[in-house]
Amino acid sequence: GENVEQHPSTLSVQEGDSAVIKCTYSDSASNYFPWYKQELGKRPQLIIDIRSNVGEKKDQRIAVTLNKTAKHFSLHITETQPEDSAVYFCAASLYGNNRLAFGKGNQVVVIP
Amino acid sequence: NAGVTQTPKFQVLKTGQSMTLQCAQDMNHEYMSWYRQDPGMGLRLIHYSVGAGITDQGEVPNGYNVSRSTTEDFPLRLLSAAPSQTSVYFCASSYSFGGAPYEQYFGPGTRLTVT
Numbered sequence: 001g002e003n004v005e006q007h008p009s010t011l012s013v014q015e016g017d018s019a020v021i022k023c024t025y026s027d028s029a030s031n032y033f034p035w036y037k038q039e040l041g042k043r044p045q046l047i048i049d050i051r052s053n054v055g056e057k058k059d060q061r062i063a064v065t066l067n068k069t070a071k072h073f074s075l076h077i078t079e080t081q082p083e084d085s086a087v088y089f090c091a092a093s094l095y096g097n098n099r100l101a102f103g104k105g106n107q108v109v110v111i112p
Numbered sequence: 113n114a115g116v117t118q119t120p121k122f123q124v125l126k127t128g129q130s131m132t133l134q135c136a137q138d139m140n141h142e143y144m145s146w147y148r149q150d151p152g153m154g155l156r157l158i159h160y161s162v163g164a165g166i167t168d169q170g171e172v173p174n175g176y177n178v179s180r181s182t183t184e185d186f187p188l189r190l191l192s193a194a195p196s197q198t199s200v201y202f203c204a205s206s207y208s209f210g211g212a213p214y215e216q217y218f219g220p221g222t223r224l225t226v227t
Contacts, residue, residue, distance in 0.1 A: 032212065044218050089155060098160075099145070099160055099170070100145075100216060102154045102155040102156070104152060
């Protein structure tokens with residue numbers, strides 16, 4: 001089955017700086033890559049996703065890039081704010097199959 | 113819409129007891145999944161369903177049963193609780209369009225402790 005890995009496990013950034021989280025996946029057939037944010041004690045919520053027919057997608061301060069050849073995708077958060085502090089999970093899935101394989105998560109800490 | 117609901121929010125069981133975690137969604141989603149979340153382990157898929165009457169095993173299915181008799185409900189049964197099943201359990205639902213998967217909506221979670 002699909003194996004998704006995330007690095008680094010914890011990321012501390014100064015407020016206003018950028019944060020980048022990278023994920024790698026093992027199944028070259030995977031074609032849907034969402035990112036979820038989970039605040040302490042809350043449920044995971046989708047923040048952005050990308051499909052394999054595009055290389056980059058942006059939504060305000062958040063962007064995701066996909067490199068299908070290298071089988072990795074990254075989350076970019078610009079102008080970080082304290083409310084960006086959370087655990088971020090990447091995941092991968094196949095079309096025709098809503099079964100997601102999640103990475104282990106990255107703790108992002110934004111230092112005011 | 114209530115979205116995805118889960119009951120109970122908290123539960124303490126003794127080793128060997130059985131129980132059912134309830135999950136319901138009102139979005140008419142065909143896909144439903146159960147995950148467990150343990151520190152440092154991310155979200156691991158226990159069981160999932162692609163529609164009423166159809167279920168399949170995920171990554172960590174041992175010790176758990178599911179059934180899906182209706183589109184709305186997807187209960188998770190712990191057959192004989194073990195301390196290793198202490199975890200936070202999330203139910204999620206999603207849909208697809210033209211085969212393309214879309215957002216999974218998560219319930220609020222159930223925190224289970226087995227002593």
